[in-house]
Amino acid sequence: MAASLTDRDLRRQTEVVQELLSPLEHDSVPAWGQQVVSALSEFLRSGRALLFLPTRGGIHAFASGVPAEPFREAVRATSPGANHFYDPALDRTMAAIRRRGLGAWSTPMIPEVSGIELERQPFYHEVLRPLGMAHLLALGAPSPGGGILSVGYDDPSERPFGDRTLAAFDTLRPAFRAGVRSFERFRQRAGALRHVLSDSELGLLVVGPDGEILWTNSRLDGLLEEDPAGSDLMARLLRVARAARRSRIPGRKAARPEPVRKPRDRIRTEWDTYRLAAGFLPPGTAHRDWAVVVAVRPGRIALPTVRELQEFEGLTERQAEVA
Known part of the structure; x- marks a missing residue:
């Protein structure tokens, strides 16, 4: 059993720190969470690691070596933003940890x-011990805007740095x-964006830097459903978004959405x-990188030109003029 950190341990420690600091560097929250618990499991040499983040929008739980569901099921949302354990003893324990301002x-x-006495609580016998996490090391306590990062061992003798393991975790x-x-912050920005999209009278499409559709609102969905050529309309909106992405100056920063130069x-x-109009959303609003938002609304149906009637209906020039 090592009493101090080797060069390899320090490299693994750095990897955990880098993962923790980079939630916006991943394509999704689950991708970030899984990378964090995997790196933590490597650093503290435990096959069982957990990242638990209660938010006003729901409970995010990511695990390595153990299922996340038992931990997610142990918590109930009593009101928006208020998360409590079903086990009152655990609730009191987490409250005491927050009150004392404990680190690890x-x-x-x-x-x-x-x-x-944790050993007398149902959560200990029903979740921690069966999953090999009877000896739990943790940072934080579940709360809105907070979270808990933990690793578990079946026995204290499994800790890689002996009594110094908790200090290494801290x-x-x-x-x-x-x-x-x-x-x-990213979750709140994304939530605010969805709120704007949902309530807008415009049809709105948000496209990521790689061309993936990040969000559409119900107004756009309705327009696409009403128009018999809805699939063609969507394809053309995506082409506009691609053209907008190509027009962006690499590395340019902005505090608010930017209009496309030649929409x-x-x-x-x-x-x-x-x-329609198109613009940019800065990194950290809809995506970790720049995103394009395309707004569309139907106009009055214009009278078709002679050439358009010919093309649409296969008419001769004279027939088109009469039509």
Whole structure:
């Protein structure tokens, strides 16, 4: 059993810190969470690691070596933003940890912190012990805007750095807190964006830097359903988004959405004419990188030209003029 960190341990520690600090560097929250628990499991040489983040939008739980569901099921949302354990003893324990402002803590510390014997609680017998996490090391306590990062061992003798393991874990505290704050800011921005999209009278499409559709609102969905050429309309909106992405200056920063330099202000299908505008969303709003938002609304159906009638209906020039 090592008493100090080797060069390899320090490299693994750095990897955990880098993962914790980079929630916006991944394609999704689950991808970030899984990378964090995998790196933590490597650093503290435990096959069982957990990242648990209660938010106003739901509970995010990521695990390595153990299922996340038992931990997610142990918590209930009593009101928006208020998460509580079904086990009242665990609720009191987490409240005591938050009140004491503890950094890293372990299950042997719980009786002193909260006056509760964890070994007598259902959660210990039904979840922790069966999953090989009877000896738990953790950072934080579940709360809105907070979270818990933990590793578990079946026995204290499995700890890689002996009694210093908890101190080694505590070195991750600043990165953990910073990562959770970044995650929460991104989640709130994304939620605000969805709110705007959902309530807008315009049809709205948000496209990521690689061309993936990140979001559409119900107004756009309705327009696509009403127009018999809806699939063609969507394809043309995506082409506009691609053109907008190509027009962006690499590395340029902005505090608010930027208009595209030369937006194509209308497109037409056989069903209707649509006016549109496109702009940029800064990194950290809809995506970790720049995203394009395309807004569209139907205009009045314009009278077709002679040439258009010929093309649509296969008419001669004279027939088109009469029509």
